[in-house]
Amino acid sequence: VGPTGAGKSTISRLLLRFYDVTSGSVSIDGQDIQDITQDSLRAALGVVPQDTVLFNDTIGYNIHYGDLTASPAAVEHAAKYAQIDKFIADLPDGYDTEVGERGLKLSGGEKQRVAIARTILKAPSILILDEATEGLAPLIRNEIWNCVSNLKSAGQSILLVDKNIDALTRIADRHYIIEKGKVVWDGTSSELQGDQDLQHRFLGV
Numbered sequence: 001v002g003p004t005g006a007g008k009s010t011i012s013r014l015l016l017r018f019y020d021v022t023s024g025s026v027s028i029d030g031q032d033i034q035d036i037t038q039d040s041l042r043a044a045l046g047v048v049p050q051d052t053v054l055f056n057d058t059i060g061y062n063i064h065y066g067d068l069t070a071s072p073a074a075v076e077h078a079a080k081y082a083q084i085d086k087f088i089a090d091l092p093d094g095y096d097t098e099v100g101e102r103g104l105k106l107s108g109g110e111k112q113r114v115a116i117a118r119t120i121l122k123a124p125s126i127l128i129l130d131e132a133t134e135g136l137a138p139l140i141r142n143e144i145w146n147c148v149s150n151l152k153s154a155g156q157s158i159l160l161v162d163k164n165i166d167a168l169t170r171i172a173d174r175h176y177i178i179e180k181g182k183v184v185w186d187g188t189s190s191e192l193q194g195d196q197d198l199q200h201r202f203l204g205v
Contacts, residue, residue, distance in 0.1 A: 046124030060095030109140030
């Protein structure tokens with residue numbers, strides 16, 4: 001967490017090796033990510049960005065794209081975890097519903113849940129949500145955070161990047177506050193919630 005421009009998204013980009021570090025290292029389970037190929041690294045990571053891109057195809061295809069070898073049952077299972085299954089079931093054409101160019105026939109929250117379902121289907125070792133609920137209505141944000149909570153309960157490793165501290169304190173085990181490209185605080189949810197001065201100083205809440 002941290003204000004706009006603090007460097008939060010840069011951390012996820014370093015993890016994906018869009019940039020390589022010039023000092024220090026980035027490791028997963030003790031292994032330096034520069035010692036493995038970018039393809040194998042990115043195969044182990046799943047990302048849901050703020051601006052989700054959907055194909056001009058069916059809602060089913062957009063989920064299935066996470067793993068084109070997956071069965072229809074697996075696609076439906078991913079949709080259920082992303083809490084988009086009931087919405088799809090109510091559509092006249094179900095999973096065969098066309099989403100339009102860049103998903104324009106869907107709302108922002110629906111697009112994000114499709115993107116989450118697609119990423120769940122990929123079964124990544126680490127799921128990264130990079131301000132994935134930015135700009136969404138509070139009710140929709142809450143639905144997506146419920147989805148993320150379910151994934152955490154199922155044992156999924158998750159990296160959340162967001163400005164919404166309330167949602168993160170409900171989900172995350174550990175917090176890192178970023179300011180001007182540096183980690184200025186890290187600790188547990190209870191520690192952060194109990195320090196109002198800290199929240200006000202760095203997060204404006």
